[in-house]
Amino acid sequence: MIRVLVVEDEPLIAEAHAAFTARIEGFEVMSVAHTAQQAMATLRTVPVDLILLDLNLPDMNGLELARALRSAGIGTDVLVVTSARDLAAVRSAVSLGVTHYLLKPFTFATFREKLLGYARYRSQLLGAGQAPAQHEIDRAFAALRGSSPDSLPKGLDQKTLDLVLAVLRTDLGPAGLSAAEVGARMGASRVTARRYLEHLAETGQVVRSPRYGGPGRPEVEYRRV
């Protein structure tokens, strides 16, 4: 059993994270803390293997808490859960040894993937014996950070999706692009481009709006948000 401490100021969200964690086999929630102070106090009395850490705490930034833990020689593993899409925070987190960095909001599948990745890392390292060889260490590292199959719906391919996004990014003006235009620029058909654009629209990464003007049915144009 991997013992988990949830650190999150918002009580409702904290409950949700705890419930999510409890649903995953091999994990148990030991306690929930709403402030950095509480978290520190809890860690002194309760054995914990993994901390689910929100960065936005009332009394201290989550990264400060992580740094304080390391200074105190506490090596408990940390998984950052935050809504801060901040590049500098990601880099700091990595340098402080967080196992993963998860952006809110997330689906249960994504959350589960990260926790299971950590569980794999743990079991591989424990199974490696006292004097692990290079390839065993490598495997453990790979398990920890290994690919997350952010399962796309059937019929969609990650590489093609990347291409569509690349085309949308290189688009300059405020005007969007129609499905036919995107298809032409990426070397695929309108049908294919449309499939991916509709997916992006449903997941909120792109907006659709009609483009009137000439004769005939209006075109639909897609624009990044």
Place this chain on the structure above:
Amino acid sequence: MIRVLVVEDEPLIAEAHAAFTARIEGFEVMSVAHTAQQAMATLRTVPVDLILLDLNLPDMNGLELARALRSAGIGTDVLVVTSARDLAAVRSAVSLGVTHYLLKPFTFATFREKLLGYARYRSQLLGAGQAPAQHEIDRAFAALRGSSPDSLPKGLDQKTLDLVLAVLRTDLGPAGLSAAEVGARMGASRVTARRYLEHLAETGQVVRSPRYGGPGRPEVEYRRV
């Protein structure tokens, strides 16, 4: 350019590490320190992105040095290079955010792989923009901890791998080759060619991209980088 500080007490070995590093494109050695004290002093005056850290230092354990750096709020990335096959040390290192843990002695290929993995992580994160999305963070994490091609995975043969590489090298134009084409040119089946091409893709020696066109499912073409 990624600026590197080599920390290693044995002068000969330190020189070797510095020379290895200098041979890798995109890296430059800023300085060499033989003690933890020297390393700390150097870091105060010289800008450094990555520290190659030996754990066995005369005045302090390498992990202590790492912890001291974190306490001081210094987020410089660290790659541990040591002969200590110690499970506890590996776990501590991970919790302190080291990017890799490399056992001595190692071949240049292994060393190079770890540094290139770090370079990939860095460029992906920098290329992601100021507000990275979850999948971009995931890719960066995966790049950081991804591959270890020193020992070939089971099911792969060095001779066959050489053949695949030879075929890819003789390919002239900017267009890549599909798995079926590579298989035909090397006198093997598509399945076998694909196995090796996928391995090369995972280790970053080859890139995959979809090739659209006629009706039917798109081909994936492989191209050397």
Place this chain on the structure above:
DNA sequence: CACCCTTGCGTTCATTCTGTTCACCGGCGT
């Protein structure tokens, strides 16, 4: 306002390649 004309949308379905499984084959150690 009713009608037609134009043009792109949205969907279906044949097509082609992918990714995986599993039986085979040859070599090596017991």
Place this chain on the structure above:
DNA sequence: ACGCCGGTGAACAGAATGAACGCAAGGGTG
């Protein structure tokens, strides 16, 4: 001799694409 293990390819299920097609949604015209 025998079994085992590492590497290969035939066969298969299904995944991703684009051609074709009927319909939807505007503008133009009387």
